[in-house]
Amino acid sequence: MLRRYRFLFVSLATVVVGCTTTPAAPDGRAPDQDVGTRSDAGAHAATDATGGDAGPCVPTTCALAHADCGRMDDGCGIPLDCGTCTDPDVCGAGGPHVCGVPSPWRNITPEGANPGDSRGFSAFAVDPNDSNILYAGQCGEGVWKSMNAGVTWRRMGDPSEVAGATTGYLDNPVFIEVDPRDSRHLYANDAGWCGSFDTLGFWESFDGGDNWTSPIGFQHAEALPGSSADVGRFDVDPGDFDHILISMRYTPDPSFGFLESTDGGDTFVLHAYPMETAGGTKGVNFLHEPSLGIGSGQTWLISSEAQGFARTEDGGNTWTLVGTTFSGIHGGVSRIHYAPDGTLYYGATPNPLRSPDNGLTWEAIPMLFGYWQVIVGDGNLMYTMPVGSDVQLLSSLENDGLTWSPTGKVFHHNALLTFDRVGRVLYATGLDGVEAYDVGPATAP
Numbered sequence: 001m002l003r004r005y006r007f008l009f010v011s012l013a014t015v016v017v018g019c020t021t022t023p024a025a026p027d028g029r030a031p032d033q034d035v036g037t038r039s040d041a042g043a044h045a046a047t048d049a050t051g052g053d054a055g056p057c058v059p060t061t062c063a064l065a066h067a068d069c070g071r072m073d074d075g076c077g078i079p080l081d082c083g084t085c086t087d088p089d090v091c092g093a094g095g096p097h098v099c100g101v102p103s104p105w106r107n108i109t110p111e112g113a114n115p116g117d118s119r120g121f122s123a124f125a126v127d128p129n130d131s132n133i134l135y136a137g138q139c140g141e142g143v144w145k146s147m148n149a150g151v152t153w154r155r156m157g158d159p160s161e162v163a164g165a166t167t168g169y170l171d172n173p174v175f176i177e178v179d180p181r182d183s184r185h186l187y188a189n190d191a192g193w194c195g196s197f198d199t200l201g202f203w204e205s206f207d208g209g210d211n212w213t214s215p216i217g218f219q220h221a222e223a224l225p226g227s228s229a230d231v232g233r234f235d236v237d238p239g240d241f242d243h244i245l246i247s248m249r250y251t252p253d254p255s256f257g258f259l260e261s262t263d264g265g266d267t268f269v270l271h272a273y274p275m276e277t278a279g280g281t282k283g284v285n286f287l288h289e290p291s292l293g294i295g296s297g298q299t300w301l302i303s304s305e306a307q308g309f310a311r312t313e314d315g316g317n318t319w320t321l322v323g324t325t326f327s328g329i330h331g332g333v334s335r336i337h338y339a340p341d342g343t344l345y346y347g348a349t350p351n352p353l354r355s356p357d358n359g360l361t362w363e364a365i366p367m368l369f370g371y372w373q374v375i376v377g378d379g380n381l382m383y384t385m386p387v388g389s390d391v392q393l394l395s396s397l398e399n400d401g402l403t404w405s406p407t408g409k410v411f412h413h414n415a416l417l418t419f420d421r422v423g424r425v426l427y428a429t430g431l432d433g434v435e436a437y438d439v440g441p442a443t444a445p
Contacts, residue, residue: 069095105409108150109433113138118194120431124418125176129183131423135209136434138174143209150436151422156209161197166213171199174333175234176237179241183209187265189231191249200229202246204265215265218246224270226253233333237286237297245284245300258284258302260316274319275307283328285346287311288361289338294358301336301359303328311359323362326353329373337375337382339398345375345382352384354401367376368394369403376419376426379442383407383426388415393428409437 029133047373059074062082069091074080085091085099094100115138123137134146136153143156157169170190179185186205201222203212222229232249240263247254259268272284288295298315308324326348328334334347344355351364352372371387381395382403393409397400415430417438426437 025375039075039407051229056177062097065097069099070097072097085358103409104437105428106150106436107433108146108436110136110138110146110153110155111145112155113141113144113153113433115431115433115441117140117431121195121429121434122416123176123188124416124427124429124434125172125178125186126418126420126423126425126427127178127183128180128422129178131420131425133178133183133208134253134427135178135186136429137170137175137176139172142169142171143173143176143188145209149425150434161288164412165219166211167199167203168211169199170203170212171197177234177241179284181241187211187234187236187244189234191232192230192247200231202231202234202265206348215261217261217263217265217267218259221268221270224252224256224289226256228252228256229318232281233283235285238288239290239297241287243297245286247282247284247302258282273304274310274312274316274321275304281330283334285336287336287344290341292338292340292342294338294342299358303334303346305330309359309362320360322359323348323353326351326362326364329371333373335374335376337377339377339382339401340379341399345377345401347373347375347384365402365404367402373413373414374417376417378419378421378424378426381439383419385411385414385416385417389413 013181031403057076059076060079062080065072065433067082069083072082074078080426081273082097088101089099090102091097091099091318093102118143119139120420121136121138125135127133132147132149134150136144138144142159144153145156146153159169161167161169164254169189169302172194173188174192174193175189176188184207186209188203190199190201190203201214202218205212221227228248228251230248230250231246234244234246237243242262244261244265246259255273257272260271281309285301286297287299287301299313300316302310308326310319311322312319328348329349337345344358346353351366352368352371352375353362353364354436355362372384373387375382375384377398380398382398382401383395385391385393389412391411391414392405392406393411395407396404407436415428418427424439424441426439428435
């Protein structure tokens with residue numbers, strides 16, 4: 001039986017409440033408010049549960065409650081009007097009944113998702129042909145789809161369905177990719193982080209996620225000695241959606257290797273890991289960015305938790321060990337980012353890394369220490385955050401990468417980041433749901 005682990009992702013949901021436009025009376029009461037009978041220097045009479053006198057009720061005030069906007073109760077049944085905010089401040093943005101600048105982040109968590117402390121969102125994808133179409137994978141709860149940029153969502157499939165080689169419901173999707181040639185063509189993997197583990201594997205959809213099929217090539221690979229269906233990471237060649245690399249999160253034989261398909265999953269080739277020992281999980285990434293003329297479909301990076309990284313330029317025929325003093329992220333979930341000048345960034349530990357030569361040499365980003373999953377960029381700024389609780393989202397200029405500054409956005413726990421290049425929206429997914437930030441237009445070079 002496969003061992004199962006739980007992997008948690010989280011993000012912070014921001015709530016902004018409206019403020020009243022009714023002016024406050026000089027004593028803090030709403031105008032024309034009947035304050036009732038007062039005694040004992042303005043204290044209200046109170047009663048106990050039996051209707052007897054329980055002593056005077058001592059009301060609060062807006063000042064005592066540190067409230068500077070909105071309507072609230074004085075604690076004795078009398079409403080208080082604490083005033084309004086001055087533009088651009090919004091009531092509630094600085095805390096309950098406190099004026100502040102509203103957060104640019106929007107909470108677009110699917111209604112009814114209730115991620116709580118164990119059902120966070122990990123997989124997230126934007127249709128490259130239509131930024132209104134979003135996919136969000138929730139740990140143990142399946143795939144959610146939005147057709148209107150997160151205003152409303154629909155959970156895909158029936159959780160009670162018994163999965164076979166086809167299913168309408170994926171229990172724990174970790175990564176989702178949308179074919180830029182055909183918006184209805186998707187890939188997804190299902191890993192044993194959480195959930196029922198009934199739909200582990202690599203899946204393909206031809207109808208926008210309504211139905212999923214395990215490609216015949218993966219079924220054959222899953223049946224190989226020492227293999228499993230527990231796919232931890234897959235990557236798609238940016239120049240060819242039919243070209244796929246897959247690494248397993250767990251296999252009975254830790255040296256099983258990784259899979260490559262050049263025909264969209266109809267067949268797979270098994271490659272041996274280039275490291276001398278194969279303990280721990282591995283990550284697979286194409287080092288290929290066609291828009292910058294960097295790499296090719298034969299340039300790959302393999303990361304490990306204990307033996308550094310390995311790089312090939314010929315599709316795995318020969319390998320070079322690189323970054324041997326660094327460790328990849330558990331599960332191999334790190335993703336790469338290319339800055340406009342071609343500098344490569346990669347999440348790792350004890351520091352995130354960057355490379356000026358497409359992964360041949362690596363340097364740590366020294367001011368960022370800890371466990372880092374992903375760096376994304378919008379063409380102007382890059383964004384990242386460490387794994388942990390109450391963590392700050394950091395940013396750096398795309399042409400810098402060594403100096404990082406707090407953005408002011410704090411997440412209760414770390415979130416995974418995805419950037420939509422077309423719609424120019426930064427998404428954060430995790431335990432508290434899904435949030436979106438409109439970054440604005442790119443700055444001309």
